[in-house]
Amino acid sequence: MTEDTACVEFRHVTKIYNKSQLPAVSDINLKIARGAFCCLIGTSGSGKTTLMRMINRMNPITKGTVLVNGQDVKNLNPVNLRRHIGYVIQSNGLMPHMTIKDNITIVPRLLKWSEDKIEQKVQELIQLAELPTEFLNRYPAELSGGQQQRVGVLRALAADQDLILMDEPFGALDPITRETLQDFVKKLQTQLDKTIIFVTHDMDEALKLATQMVIMNEGKVIQDDTPVNILHQPANEFVKNLLGEDRLEEAQHYTVQVGEIMLTDPVKINIGASLTQALSVMKNRHVDTLLVTDDSNHLKGFISVSKLDKRYHHVDSVSDILETKLATLHPDSYLRDYAGKILQGNMTYVPVVDHQDKLVGIVTRSALVNLVYSTIWGSTEGNIQGADKHE
């Protein structure tokens, strides 16, 4: 994901609808990188849908340039352009008179794919969506809202579109279904490496899904950054209000990095040391395991006192009882991504290594627990269960 290969780029884009004087969006400059999950978020009437619909020329562009993969969309045939951009709308837009299979294969058929290729694609997609194959012969009305929208998403992928536009796709669904579909879309996006532009007014949804968040108000971009940065540094009062107090407070925890809470003097031993030396280090430091490093501090594994005890009389070097299966963290990872795993597992600590695999510290269970207590559970006491689930 490099900045210079923007998948979609807006240059001074303005849109004025026929009968109104005020621009719906004005002078937008925006880059959306390939592989990004970009959420356009704002109140209704902020121009987010208008902006999105200019990408596939569903809305004509009044002024400025929209580039898709470096090409000005004004120079492209709109019909052909749209066939190569996935499109999902709120009310799923499935054709009620076509079966699920016919619905999914609309774009491939418009593109005149061969029957074999279409059939293959259908099977691939239905498995991806974890829907039973007999659904293919059903009509949309026979499916639940969530299933319909799942099909709506599949349809947008059917012709291998790399860019997918979604206009509040889950707005009409109940919270539980919405969450499953969010996970589904996120999974697809990362697995298949798609670029998704996602219009929403649901902040939780945006924070959960986005790698890039564009906050809009009155036709202008207010802030364009990663969710973490936006939570950390909201551009102005409007963004703060949009985020809400609770989220900003939670964000403190949200953005703690491993490096900030790790202990930098882990108990370690050189791989060449003898077991006697290991035993004395353990005794002095009151620990039951030791991290093992080589001469240049590369983490090699660990040894435990139980194994040492068993093998003490048979071997004499640390390397003989070394266990190499070891989970590690990087100092710049976010704790929110790992806290749950560490707390749920029975690890008492996790070694932290830098990008050269050098041991730089450890994160202990107690440090983590303290952090979790002080930041989330401490501030929103009633939410323990919710926070638990969140992790």
Place this chain on the structure above:
Amino acid sequence: MAHLNTWQQLIYYYQHNGLYVWEQFSRHFLVSIYGVLFAAIIGIPIGIYVARNHHLADFVISIANVIQTIPSLALLSIIMLGLGLGVNTVIVTVFLYSLLPIIKNTYTGMSNVDANIIDSGRGMGMTKWQILYMIQLPLSLSIIMAGIRSALVIAIGITAIGSFVGAGGLGDIITRGINATNGAALIIAGALPTAFMAIITDTVLNFLEKWLQPAALKNS
């Protein structure tokens, strides 16, 4: 034949003029069908066009409405001035009367197609033509058929009056009954098959309409 009652006379008439009645029946039916067919050929595209250009809809439909308000005998006479006596005058009259139900139903059917579905079709890269035949027509076909059905039932009634301008058909038999003394049996001999034709047409087209309705929407 004065010794027979009306029903006996009717049966007597059918026994002796069966072939003639059948001839008039098919002539009557064809005149109606032709008029409606031409109206469908012209009216459906007009309906589609006004559905796309909503500002024209009121204008076009009110013109069709005005035509509908002219009494059929008057309209027949006016057209007769141009086309003279004969079957063509009746076909043109049927055509004009059929325009309203066909245009109106096509317009309604097309406008009732969910805008979101059309939007998603367009967003997937369908051309206007593809949107028309892949989405709009299949979804509005049963409503268009309902328009054709009511047009055809109206047409059968108008064709009966068409005998006044020399178009033939079952109206001939009815007219003869009206002009004859004690012609009740003749009137019934013409009116009965006319009514029968209208009912059968209505039933068959109703069935066709249901059949054309998209499978998924049949239950709703």
